[in-house]
Amino acid sequence: MVENLKKYLKNNFSNGPKAKILIGIIMLAIILSVTLVNMRKTIIIKIDGKEETFVTYKRTVKDVLDIQGVTLNSKDKVQPALNSNVSEGDTISIKRAVSVELVVGEKNISLETAEDTIEDMLEVEKEELKEQGIEYTDGVDEISPALDTKIEDNLQINLVKVEVKSELAKEAINFDVVLEEDSNLESGLEETRQEGAAGEKEVVYEVVYKNGIEFSKTVKSSKVVAEPVNKIVAQGTRRTFASRDGQLLDYKSVLYCESTAYSGGGVTATGTVPVRDPNGISTIAVDPRVIPLGSLVYVEGYGKAVASDTGGAIKGNIIDVYVNSEEEAYSNWGRKYNVPVYILAYPGEW
Missing domain, CATH: 2.40.40.10 (RlpA-like domain)
Structure with missing residues (x-):
């Protein structure tokens, strides 16, 4: 097209300086027109599922959002990335972060998240939660609603930190009192023949703590280290009258x-x-x-x-x-x- 235009101008205008300037201006205008045509794009911006179509000449996602006055919060999710180039027919998707409350014992933590599920949020916010002393252990800790629950604004999530410990305790074994009848001892009288002594055992407990408070305690093993000594008491059975x-x-x-x-x-x-x-x-x-x-x-x-x-x-x-x-x-x-x-x-x- 440009070559044909050159031939046309050469044949119909002189080769003087003015003609050359005119040719240059026309050429520049044509190049600019072609460039603008190539830069023009129709794209879709989708925010939380709501779509709007725009015509833009901007090159990157960030430039497009800036020119359209779309502001982003730090936790909002944008696809494709802000530094990505846009092309004709592209869709820019934005998911706005919502506020959720994570309750751990007596601690309430507010979080902004644009993740789809509770499980995704816990993974993404892992480091932030760790800074606040909270670490979620999958398969051990208890959480409600369930991990696959969809995130929605003002959702309250309850996290119970579960810790299982083995604890060793030494415990006394009570002795028994053995009663023996003695016909040589007057009825109603008692006589201690052997003093009792408590024994001792080592007990291993499995203790479950929930949010730092003991929830259950189960005996896992027990070993006697000292047998108890029974107390022996003689009871008189002899009855006497005059x-x-x-x-x-x-x-x-x-x-x-x-x-x-x-x-x-x-x-x-x-x-x-x-x-x-x-x-x-x-x-x-x-x-x-x-x-x-x-x-x-x-x-x-x-x-x-x-x-x-x-x-x-x-x-x-x-x-x-x-x-x-x-x-x-x-x-x-x-x-x-x-x-x-x-x-x-x-x-x-x-």
């Missing part, structure tokens, strides 16, 4: 019974002959479900006796003592109530 004739008698238990008397000889339920011996051992009839046959007893006001006999009317806490005559049975003994009957020994014990 009979009317001044004897001190040991007894197993005492019953309070209704008592009648019988006489007439014969043979007892155990095959013996009933006897009445005030200075020895007499015979009484009992309910075997209450006092086993063959037991040695002491009946208050009667003396020692063997539970050798039974009777149809002897049911429950009733005894029938043997005497030598019917008159003694009815006149002297009769029927008594709340008579103490001491079990001195059970069958096989005497």
Whole structure:
């Protein structure tokens, strides 16, 4: 085109100085026109999803945004980069940073971010958070909402710092108190035969801390380093009473019974002959479900006796003592109530 224009001017104008100047001016105008045409571009600026189309002659993304009056904050994201050249039909995308609040225990941290998700934000803001003493450990720390939650303005994010520690503790092992019956010791009395001593064990705990506060504590292992020594205490089981004739008698238990008397000889339920011996051992009839046959007893006001006999009317806490005559049975003994009957020994014990 330029060559054709030169030929046209040469053929139609003289070659004088004025003609040469004119040719130069025209040539310059043509070159400028071509350059401007090449610099003219139609581009799209998209801010948070909203698009506007512009015609520009600027070369870089930064120049385009400056001429359009688009200001950027430090955390805004721009694609392509500010120093990138723009071409016809390009789209410049801008995502504005929004404010989010990160809560860690009693600490509240405000952040500006243009990242898509919480996970992206934590990665990008890692260094800034570290400067404030916060480090997120993936797979250990707890965070809510979830990492894949989309970032939105004024979102509150709760971060719980979790720390797991192993702690060794020495703990006492309590001793047991072992009670032993001693028939040689008076009932109601106790005697320490061996003092107790606590043992010791080493326990390894797994302790979970959340935001620096103990959350849980679990025993992982335990080892006894010193066995405890049990305390041994003897408890007296011997019961003693003084009979009317001044004897001190040991007894197993005492019953309070209704008592009648019988006489007439014969043979007892155990095959013996009933006897009445005030200075020895007499015979009484009992309910075997209450006092086993063959037991040695002491009946208050009667003396020692063997539970050798039974009777149809002897049911429950009733005894029938043997005497030598019917008159003694009815006149002297009769029927008594709340008579103490001491079990001195059970069958096989005497």
